[in-house]
Amino acid sequence: MLKDAVDKTHNSQQDSQHPNWLNKFVNIYQTLSTTNLHLLSDIYHDNIIFIDPMHQIQGFNDLSQYFEKLYQNLSTCHFQIDQVIYDGEQAAIYWNMSYQHPKLNRGEVVTVYGNSHIKGNQDKVIFHRDYLDLGAMLYEQLPVFGKFTQWIKNRAAK
Template structure:
């Protein structure tokens, strides 16, 4: 799946940003221990489903998320950085046997991250939770897609 690797870093890119992108491009269900190499002990992590504070809570959250996945991969599409902040544009592909009939689901998203002391101390994800989760459920998915279609007219 990972046929595209983002390596287009300016030479003055901060270490925390370079490490973050490289780890996420190889992060999988089998190597979550890599998270400790990029996240600050006092990380604040926010996504459309949860907010967690501290590395231990974050690691537990990721373990729970990845527990039933057969595949989860990120492709970094673009990075825009300034000072101690960056916007990361990514494509996530995942498989879960109870979602989308066990077929691959692909979701586009963006992360706003901030670095401190060569680690990420703030990470907020922006993504379409309907496309990632709700639309992948048998009955709720049809309803979600119907609501989106009606809202577009």
């Protein structure tokens, strides 16, 4: 099984060997912005389960509202997909997200690395779980709390 997954590892954004739901996911995420959030309906199943370090959401309507709230305060947000590993009806997506928020990191760009585990059903994504360092994405970007978070990380590393 592991050999099959490794054999299906690709670095290209779109691959004719990937199923359609996976190609759509990769392409849409790399162009996602506040002006085209309607494209989420092209990739997510009505019964989507979405999990990230702060939320667990079930159903497309709730997910759509979550994305609208998330993107409304961002100046920019861009995903770059670095690697796609798939096996049957599931995939691991390795990415970096660069975003700007006026109240985080003095309004400068923040880049966070993460990965997603997704599963397809009926040509759409029915399960999506993100794994990322929430401290690097959020806590370290806050003026006072960021210094405290860095101090904790440094102490833990000793």
